[in-house]
Amino acid sequence: MFRKQKSVVGLDMGSSVVKAVEITLEGPEPVVTGFAHVEIPPGGSLSDAVNQAFKAGKFRSKRVVTAVSGQSVVVRYVPMMKMSDTDLKQAIRFETDKYLPFDLDEVQLDCQPLKRNPQGQTEGDKKSGKENEQMTVLLAACKTKAIEERVQLLQNQGLTPIAIDIDLFALANAWELCGLPAEETEDGKETAIALVDVGSARTSINVLCGGETCFSREINIGGADMTQAVARRLGLESIEAEAIKRSSEQHELEVSTAIAPVLEDLVSELSLSLDYVEHHEGVQVSEILLSGGGILAPGAAQYIEQATGRRARTWNPLEGLRVDVNRVDVEELEAWAPTLVVAVGLASRVRAT
Secondary structure: OOOOEEEEEEEEEOOOEEEEEEEEEEOOEEEEEEEEEEEOOOOOOHHHHHHHHHHHHOOOOOEEEEEEOHHHEEEEEEEEEOOOHHHHHHHHHHOHHHHOOOOHHHEEEEEEEOOOOOOOOOHHHHHHOHHHHEEEEEEEEEEHHHHHHHHHHHHHOOOEEEEEEEHHHHHHHHHHHHOOOOOOOEOOEOEEEEEEEEOOOOEEEEEEEOOEEEEEEEEOOOHHHHHHHHHHHHOOOHHHHHHHHHOOHHHHHHHHHHHHHHHHHHHHHHHHHHHHHHHHHOOEEEEEEEEOHHHHOOOHHHHHHHHHOOEEEEOOOOOOOEEOOOOOOHHHHHHHHHHOHHHHHHHHHHHHO
16 A cells, blocks of 8 residues: 555657656556647647647556657667777777767767677687677667757657657567567577557667667558558548548458558568678567558558468457556546557666666
């Protein structure tokens, strides 16, 4: 009864919908204690949508974690000599001109060494001890202006930003919070899973090997492209087309036909990414976990599975999480669950605060 509680709201500020999920630590247990979503109308204000979401959600906390994505963000996997974290923070700054398209003085950057050994080390390296001399460093950078705009928007709403994450990494944090089973070795080959979130404006890919990221990428294809394809085919406005795309029982064949070229382009880019990972990392991507509003279009998940030749399924980031039924409409939460991966991943940072 007197266990210490702390809460964080994960705020996914998408291009068409703002989604907010509050997670509260009750002792060591994460509990979903709030949920809200607000659609942004054409020409609408992101700030207004955030304000409405917090009014609707009646959250316990004003502490917020949000994320950045798109052209302002760069993620790279950099091979380096092994060194201490302190030395790495200094050394990485001398590597940035090779990997970042921005000037160092206009970005905020962070880095983290990965546990997995770089691919390509030989048995000779292992015998000679050279395997311990190399590491892969995850380098993430974002334009300072983009971060400041996010922080200012939240502060203007009376909210307290405690971290600015990257959408790609929020996917992995949600996967970890769910406690989903890790990948297994098949036929002696290390396997990996691909987390693929099809948002409105873009699709985020994060491939995990041993529970750790080994590849990530954003593709500029998303649910909005599918909506526009449906609008063109049926001669509708975007708002009407979006509604039909989401619940298309009467127009399922027309919707499937309309979005097929978009899915084909998406799968082509996805397949290139997964083939690259398998070739360069020496792993087998055994499963694709799908999320995001774009994946709810009719036949999308099945098409991705068939076209990539890999198991694919939609996943629920709320699996294994208790929901406070006195504060959250469970039915509505479950209906939106496949679209909440980023928001849940952001809110999962409550464990680190």
